Amino acid sequence: MSDTECRMSFVRVWRLPSAVLLAFHLSFFTLRLSAAPIEFTEDDAHVALAAASNLVERCTPRDAGTLRGRLAAHWILDRVSRTGVDATLDKFHAPTPDGERPFANVIVEFPGTKTNAAWIVVMSHFDTMPGIGDGFQGANDGASTSGLLIALVRAIRRAGRPSENIAIVWTDGEECRKSYGPNDGFQGSRRLAESYRARNRAVKAAICLDMLGDKNLNITIPANTTPFLKGVALAAAKRIGAAEKITVKDDIVVKDDHSAFLEIGYPSIDLIDFDFGSAPGLNDWWHTPNDTLDKISAASLLVSGRLTAEILNTLQQ
Numbered sequence: 001m002s003d004t005e006c007r008m009s010f011v012r013v014w015r016l017p018s019a020v021l022l023a024f025h026l027s028f029f030t031l032r033l034s035a036a037p038i039e040f041t042e043d044d045a046h047v048a049l050a051a052a053s054n055l056v057e058r059c060t061p062r063d064a065g066t067l068r069g070r071l072a073a074h075w076i077l078d079r080v081s082r083t084g085v086d087a088t089l090d091k092f093h094a095p096t097p098d099g100e101r102p103f104a105n106v107i108v109e110f111p112g113t114k115t116n117a118a119w120i121v122v123m124s125h126f127d128t129m130p131g132i133g134d135g136f137q138g139a140n141d142g143a144s145t146s147g148l149l150i151a152l153v154r155a156i157r158r159a160g161r162p163s164e165n166i167a168i169v170w171t172d173g174e175e176c177r178k179s180y181g182p183n184d185g186f187q188g189s190r191r192l193a194e195s196y197r198a199r200n201r202a203v204k205a206a207i208c209l210d211m212l213g214d215k216n217l218n219i220t221i222p223a224n225t226t227p228f229l230k231g232v233a234l235a236a237a238k239r240i241g242a243a244e245k246i247t248v249k250d251d252i253v254v255k256d257d258h259s260a261f262l263e264i265g266y267p268s269i270d271l272i273d274f275d276f277g278s279a280p281g282l283n284d285w286w287h288t289p290n291d292t293l294d295k296i297s298a299a300s301l302l303v304s305g306r307l308t309a310e311i312l313n314t315l316q317q
Ligand SMILES: [Zn+2]
Pocket: 129, 141, 175, 287
């Protein structure tokens, strides 16, 4: 090889990586400008079911304000961190009918690429209803959607940075100790909604998922939901071929974790299966020892996960 050939070869060697690097930068820049749609897959649904089962097996019961409740929050923190995201534990104390108690929300935030991006908050409570008995699993009521959120974090991460900010939150203290009131129930979601107001965060939607692992899935959107979000959810259900699984019930009001956001004036929606029982129209497994792992399925979590992903994709447009 002559000296000239040697130099040319040197130039070629270095030009090639530059071109590759330029192409990489261009594709990366393009990716950052337009978020890829979030796709919730069958594999995600199996991850959701496994996570729900693990939560039940390791943290039953997990009543708010108890050591086992705190253990559940740490378990979720550890489990979701293993998907490769930064998760935080927001520990706080709040009054209850039994005095001040410790609570903890688990939070994962995906910053959006848009300038002045708004927030979309997706929540599920992980605590169990106290007083049902030590073996109360809360498999559908709490664990199913807690597992779903772990799988949803994977799906969002795969899609890359969203255009709006997305927060995924596992809330503590959704269940009341005696009866719902200012100091009983919703401690986690009230803390969360207040923190958004205090930081002047613009909220595009607060989405509450509850009891959506039921094998016989019937999703209700209650009256106390922001009207435009009812439309978004119904259209999303239609697009994923699950229109028959979701119903708007304007004759019922469900107090759930979205309520704290709604009271502040943030657009909010509750997606809940309140038809969880031994026969259609009955809700007789709710808050009973019958709320067990055999009543939830990956198939239902797939529908619920795909619906949530499609709602998120709509809200990011
Ligand atoms: Zn409950």
